[in-house]
Amino acid sequence: MRHIISVLMENEAGALARVVGLFAQRGYNIESLNVAPTDDQTLSRLTLVTKGEDRVVEQITKHLNKLIEVVKLVDLTEGSHIERELMMVKVRATGAQREEVKRTCDIFRGQIIDVTPTTYTIQVTGNEEKVNAFMDALSGATIMEVVRTGVSGLARGDKTLSL
Amino acid sequence: MTQAAHEPEMLSGGEMLIRSLKDQGVEFIYGYPGGAVLHIYDAIHNQSDVKHILVRHEQAATHMADAYARASGKAGVVLVTSGPGATNAITGIATAYMDSIPMVVITGQVMSHLIGDDAFQETDMMGLSRPIVKHNISVRDPADIPTIVKKAFYIAESGRPGPVVIDIPKDMTMPNEKFPYEYPDRIKMRSYNPVKKGHSGQIRKAVNALLQAKRPIIYSGGGVILGKASKELTQLAHQLNYPVTNTLMGLGAFPGTDRQFIGMLGMHGSYEANMTMHNADLILAIGARFDDRVTNNPAKFCPDATIIHIDIDPASISKIIQADIPIVGPVKPVLKEMLEQIEQSKLKVDNDALGLWWEQIEEWRQRHGGRYRSDDSEKMKPQHVIETLCKVTNGDAYICSDVGQHQMFAAQYYKYNKPNRWINSGGLGTMGFGLPAAMGVQLNYPDAAVVCVTGEGSIQMNIQELATCKQYQLPVKVLCLNNGYLGMVRQWQDMNYESRYSNSYVDSLPDFVALAEAYGHAGIRIESPDELEAKLTEAMAITDKVVFIDVQIDPDEHVYPMAVPGGSMADMFLSKTERT
Numbered sequence: 046m047r048h049i050i051s052v053l054m055e056n057e058a059g060a061l062a063r064v065v066g067l068f069a070q071r072g073y074n075i076e077s078l079n080v081a082p083t084d085d086q087t088l089s090r091l092t093l094v095t096k097g098e099d100r101v102v103e104q105i106t107k108h109l110n111k112l113i114e115v116v117k118l119v120d121l122t123e124g125s126h127i128e129r130e131l132m133m134v135k136v137r138a139t140g141a142q143r144e145e146v147k148r149t150c151d152i153f154r155g156q157i158i159d160v161t162p163t164t165y166t167i168q169v170t171g172n173e174e175k176v177n178a179f180m181d182a183l184s185g186a187t188i189m190e191v192v193r194t195g196v197s198g199l200a201r202g203d204k205t206l207s208l
Numbered sequence: 209m210t211q212a213a214h215e216p217e218m219l220s221g222g223e224m225l226i227r228s229l230k231d232q233g234v235e236f237i238y239g240y241p242g243g244a245v246l247h248i249y250d251a252i253h254n255q256s257d258v259k260h261i262l263v264r265h266e267q268a269a270t271h272m273a274d275a276y277a278r279a280s281g282k283a284g285v286v287l288v289t290s291g292p293g294a295t296n297a298i299t300g301i302a303t304a305y306m307d308s309i310p311m312v313v314i315t316g317q318v319m320s321h322l323i324g325d326d327a328f329q330e331t332d333m334m335g336l337s338r339p340i341v342k343h344n345i346s347v348r349d350p351a352d353i354p355t356i357v358k359k360a361f362y363i364a365e366s367g368r369p370g371p372v373v374i375d376i377p378k379d380m381t382m383p384n385e386k387f388p389y390e391y392p393d394r395i396k397m398r399s400y401n402p403v404k405k406g407h408s409g410q411i412r413k414a415v416n417a418l419l420q421a422k423r424p425i426i427y428s429g430g431g432v433i434l435g436k437a438s439k440e441l442t443q444l445a446h447q448l449n450y451p452v453t454n455t456l457m458g459l460g461a462f463p464g465t466d467r468q469f470i471g472m473l474g475m476h477g478s479y480e481a482n483m484t485m486h487n488a489d490l491i492l493a494i495g496a497r498f499d500d501r502v503t504n505n506p507a508k509f510c511p512d513a514t515i516i517h518i519d520i521d522p523a524s525i526s527k528i529i530q531a532d533i534p535i536v537g538p539v540k541p542v543l544k545e546m547l548e549q550i551e552q553s554k555l556k557v558d559n560d561a562l563g564l565w566w567e568q569i570e571e572w573r574q575r576h577g578g579r580y581r582s583d584d585s586e587k588m589k590p591q592h593v594i595e596t597l598c599k600v601t602n603g604d605a606y607i608c609s610d611v612g613q614h615q616m617f618a619a620q621y622y623k624y625n626k627p628n629r630w631i632n633s634g635g636l637g638t639m640g641f642g643l644p645a646a647m648g649v650q651l652n653y654p655d656a657a658v659v660c661v662t663g664e665g666s667i668q669m670n671i672q673e674l675a676t677c678k679q680y681q682l683p684v685k686v687l688c689l690n691n692g693y694l695g696m697v698r699q700w701q702d703m704n705y706e707s708r709y710s711n712s713y714v715d716s717l718p719d720f721v722a723l724a725e726a727y728g729h730a731g732i733r734i735e736s737p738d739e740l741e742a743k744l745t746e747a748m749a750i751t752d753k754v755v756f757i758d759v760q761i762d763p764d765e766h767v768y769p770m771a772v773p774g775g776s777m778a779d780m781f782l783s784k785t786e787r788t
């Protein structure tokens with residue numbers, strides 16, 4: 046099962062290394078991970094996507110909670126939630142391809158954020174599924190470079206992960 | 209009050225560090241100097257409250273501090289320099305981590321502005337130690353030192369204890385840079401709040417299951433000792449009249465000579481403890497972690513048992529074996545609440561079922577107990593040596609063990625009636641632990657009988673510490689079960705490699721008696737079983753000196769029972785020729 050674990054932790058040097066180290070030491074898998082400060086400068090928010098059996102994911106959340114700098118965490122996939130990822134793709138855009146790529150981009154409500162006579166750089170946001178679907182749709186084009194932020198997310202409704 | 213009384217004293221980083229230790233109540237620190245910590249060593253020199261013990265190798269400093277913690281329940285303190293000093297401490301930090309022992313390890317570091325430049329004696333101690341510490345902290349501002357020290361002790365000693373490293377760049381301790389000193393009396397952290405008690409609803413469920421059991425067993429581990437809950441455990445067991453087994457780390461939490469004690473469990477556990485576990489319908493696990501050396505094959509583990517698991521660390525629960533009734537909390541308040549709830553419960557212990565269960569257990573107990581005697585009695589049996597040691601010391605010595613067959617014999621045949629007396633490296637299995645551990649205990653309990661039970665292999669991993677014993681007059685007794693082999697390795701080679709003894713024979717052993725004498729100690733060699741008791745008594749009577757007791761034992765002896773690999777807890781080899 047895929048899980049999105051969102052972690053609020055002290056914005057201190059070394060805290061991130063502890064999280065990453067934990068996954069390496071215990072052989073847990075990380076599909077994606079991102080981290081940035083929050084509105085409160087003393088806290089950073091880390092989101093990671095992992096896949097594993099329920100027992101393993103339970104261990105992951107327990108061990109994350111044990112890290113001294115982790116203040117709180119939530120497994121977003123346990124409830125209804127919103128997830129988003131941003132992807133930038135640089136594609137070859139020449140000849141007939143140029144129109145085709147633009148059309149695909151419009152269908153996915155992507156934006157072309159950089160243009161040269163031979164390339165487009167497209168930005169797409171959405172959940173992992175949508176971003177993957179866009180990649181599939183581009184399969185006819187020549188992809189030059191891809192960069193993805195990894196998933197971020199929060200719970201729907203009143204629920205928050207905060208102090 | 210005068211104005212001056214309010215003004216905090218101005219101290220350098222190095223001075224603040226040592227003063228903080230004093231204000232924390234630290235009497236001894238164990239360490240070894242070097243470039244990065246010289247300002248700190250100078251601060252040590254200028255005071256007399258905190259005493260420094262100079263070891264001969266940093267690993268020994270960590271084991272001394274660790275053993276002090278194991279005996280007292282308080283964090284031990286280590287001070288080493290950067291680079292090689294810090295890396296030499298790694299084995300000891302990992303040893304403490306695996307057994308959840310509170311320790312504060314202060315490591316020097318190169319000047320802040322040199323970090324990352326591969327400076328002389330620079331190693332990334334934060335990175336190196338990260339996977340083997342409960343937490344580590346790097347000092348960025350000397351003014352933070354008192355708070356960091358307080359925090360380190362708080363983290364090390366609370367919750368599930370463990371080692372904490374404080375890494376201090378040299379420029380944080382400059383003698384001429386002074387800061388106002390104040391030691392905080394408490395620390396509050398929003399990100400760290402260890403649980404204080406168990407969930408009453410879960411405890412109620414546990415009590416109900418406990419009182420309805422027909423074939424119960426109490427399986428208790430090191431957590432009961434760390435949680436100082438030996439009294440509550442004993443009370444609970446007596447009240448219920450349920451059998452008790454202890455893990456290697458838990459020995460002494462329940463009296464070893466009590467009728468209800470059925471011995472250690474696991475890989476080298478007693479036949480009756482492993483059979484009782486395997487056939488139980490209810491297991492009450494207290495401060496134990498279902499280690500692989502206990503469970504054998506988890507898929508075949510105790511098929512009929514409902515499992516109640518009490519542990520302060522939620523990550524220990526359902527890690528290896530799924531718990532039916534988990535209780536997260538410190539064992540002491542949880543057991544107290546359990547006792548109260550049992551008192552109030554309408555349910556009563558099923559004495560008929562329990563009577564039958566005890567009959568069965570007694571039958572198992574008869575089957576394998578002290579079997580080594582039937583062997584050749586001419587030879588010095590290590591089991592007999594340990595039994596004699598127990599007799600000669602009235603079962604009341606601190607036994608600090610190394611790692612190998614001798615460790616298992618010391619666990620099986622010495623009867624520990626008190627907690628904190630059996631001191632060994634269980635989780636990491638660190639050869640070289642025994643002697644420094646005995647020294648750490650002896651220093652802090654000068655009048656106690658402290659025995660390092662070791663092998664001729666293990667003792668040589670930290671034998672240089674005999675010099676430290678001399679310098680600080682630590683009259684430990686070293687009982688070396690000398691079989692001339694890395695016995696535990698040889699046993700595996702006998703059992704799994706058709707007795708191909710690849711590198712398990714220790715050629716060119718020193719004359720340990722002469723060696724002890726060279727260090728200024730006494731040495732005794734014991735060669736025949738006839739002289740064992742008299743000579744051991746004689747050695748233990750010498751209380752002002754180290755006595756190295758070199759006992760020539762039967763090299764062919766194996767540790768039994770031994771779990772059959774891949775089997776259940778009931779699958780054991782009982783001797784060289786029998787298995788269950």
Ligand SMILES: Cc1ncc(C[n+]2csc(CCOP(=O)(O)OP(=O)(O)O)c2C)c(N)n1
Binds near residue numbers: 610637
């Ligand atoms: C530092 C370290 N290295 C290697 C081992 C593996 N090992 C476990 S027991 C053992 C043999 C110990 O020999 P000795 O101290 O003579 O004890 P004996 O088994 O003979 O009683 C070895 C090599 C270990 N536990 N620790």
Ligand SMILES: [Mg+2]
Binds near residue numbers: 612665689691693694
């Ligand atoms: Mg040996």
